[in-house]
Amino acid sequence: MKNAVILLSGGLDSATCLAIAKKKGFTPFALSFRYGQRHEFELDSARKVAKAYNVNDHVISNIDLRAFGGSALTDEIDVPKDRDDDAISDEIPVTYVPARNTIFLSFALAYAEVIDAKDIFIGVNALDYSGYPDCRPEYIESFQTMANLATKSGVEGNNGMTIHTPLIQMTKAEIIKTGTQLGVDYGLTHSCYDPCDDGTSCGHCDACHLRLKGFDMAGLADPLPYAD
């Protein structure tokens, strides 16, 4: 059993990613971040998913991206609502957090080195979120190249660090079908950018829109409650 670091946001994609890593036989170590999100529901979901999958350890790392500003997820900018698919996929969204995946993968790299893991799983997706530069395959490849030059294992000639992105070319519907086959309980996950005070999903932000459309296209019901 090889150790692997799984970046776990509490969302649908990363929960599926964790299930895939388990299925591939890795011993999962989950890593989540408290990075100035406006709500804690994401982390509650990450904890529930980590527990459901009996991960070997779950580290929640505190980092402060608010110091730099620049995103609706961490600032007081309004989250866009009821946008159509083209608007979501063609531009870099206001919810973009500068260098977020780079920062998350960098922490995963540190964690991997400490637990002697050569494998990192991240649930990025190039189709639904084409506006995020750090979700593209060429970005992930360049991160992997850099990671193997950055670390002890790279220096010692053991160039084995692999960044796994099993979802990168899947549609949301394919992700949901794959996870459902692997037994993922999507009722534990959280996607909404702008939940109600009780954690209920808004149903109108880009994340809710893509999630609901994904379940619809997969012919499955989303177990989450929505505000309307």
Added chain:
Amino acid sequence: MKNAVILLSGGLDSATCLAIAKKKGFTPFALSFRYGQRHEFELDSARKVAKAYNVNDHVISNIDLRAFGGSALTDEIDVPKDRDDDAISDEIPVTYVPARNTIFLSFALAYAEVIDAKDIFIGVNALDYSGYPDCRPEYIESFQTMANLATKSGVEGNNGMTIHTPLIQMTKAEIIKTGTQLGVDYGLTHSCYDPCDDGTSCGHCDACHLRLKGFDMAGLADPLPYAD
């Protein structure tokens, strides 16, 4: 005047790096980290250096590398003392923090994106610290490649992010001579891995050893007080 992010540790190298960035005409924005160091003296020095250089802004970002363990700088491992040059340069030191420069540069990348800077300065040095994989030129080049794929500016075709490493091929003596010519007050900086309670440098850890040897080779006096 172009904005630049300067990674500022409070040490001799990063202070010199800041002076070089100013000399090159950049408007400096300094970035330091509270990452679980065992002492705050480094950050006190970073603040003093930032103030002396009248930087445009100085962000101190809180990140928690202790969650992963693995280093004498953040754990309760003994800092090695009185090692000779070969021992310092030939192996990866116990003070190595996994993926530290990758994490620091990732935050610098986020900061750069927010302040619309295309230039990041980091005072890494490949000669004195050859044991650190993330101080090598090939690592820095790969980070720059990745950075230009990770960011909005990369997607928008403006592949202009540059990671500047003006010290990378300098000896410590050359760094000190360069900084002295630029008017750096090295009395404001801090290098020691294991200072006394009052902040006085120990004079025996690898960082003190390299610093003292650097001043000696440069034919200059280190303005810092030492414990003995």
